[in-house]
Amino acid sequence: MTPSDERFAVETTNSAWRVVGGEVVIINAETTYYYSLNESGSRVWKLLLEHELSVEEIATSLGRVYALPGASIRSDVSKLVEQLCTEQLLVRSSAGERELTQANGVGSEDLAAAGPYVAPDLVKYDTLEELVVSGE
Amino acid sequence: MAMTREAARGAARDLQLESSSRLAPVYFHGLTMLPFLAEGDLLITEPVPFEEIRPGDVVTYRDADFYPTRRVIEIQPRKRRLVIRADNLPMRIFHVEADDVLARVVERRRGGQRLVDGDLEWRWARVRALWRFRPLSRNLRLLVRGLLRRR
16 A cells, blocks of 8 residues: 555656557656556546646546546555556655645646546556668 | 557657657668668657758658658648658658658767767768759759858
8 A cells, every 4th residue: 555645756767658549658768668548547647747646636636537536546546656656657755745736737628528437547568679760 | 449559559669769869769770871871870869840840851750660761852831741862762752741750860879979960971961962852953043042142
């Protein structure tokens, strides 16, 4: 179980990401694995790009998007955060480093566009082979 | 709808290319950009907005599952399209849509030596390629314009 005062942020040194069709694709340069996040997972990623947040805070923000109590999705969020940490895509930071603001990155557009809640999910694919470009 | 493995792989490869300065260089294959680029050269590429591409730049673009890397000869801003050739393949012209351009080559690593955009050799390769591929009349016009400007 993640300690409730622990905060997390996206590890930006060795990772790169982009949004494709509303879902985030991530590469980890250190391990060379690549990943995708489903819609709710992508929202978590977006939140953590903007703020260092605890699992509680992420669950509350995500719950707001899907009109669900944060407590009901806390374990889903906790599981995703643990996975992202295991894959070295998130870093842990000490409590209180940055305050959670009301404008926590989930705007009204995101809220309107949200479909039914599906637990956040990280899919891990293969390692990336060396990229070859060609003049041929 | 969940993302397919293929879509994720395509996006990851694009990311790999766009982030090569931060992540890892990409490997150049082929003979068609000789002598400027040779088999085994390692390239650093960076994303570039269409508006910042200049004739003579070497860009990488998406073509199905491949990443051709060739020189821009002409920019067609209204069509948002580039006219592209390979330095050592003068007979073929490629037209590339702005949306397919992923990155510009900004550094070449060969045998421990680094060459970056702006170095004399880089600039010379650019001038030589443009001079070679542009119509003689246009080159003469540019030359005359340059001479007149000196006065």
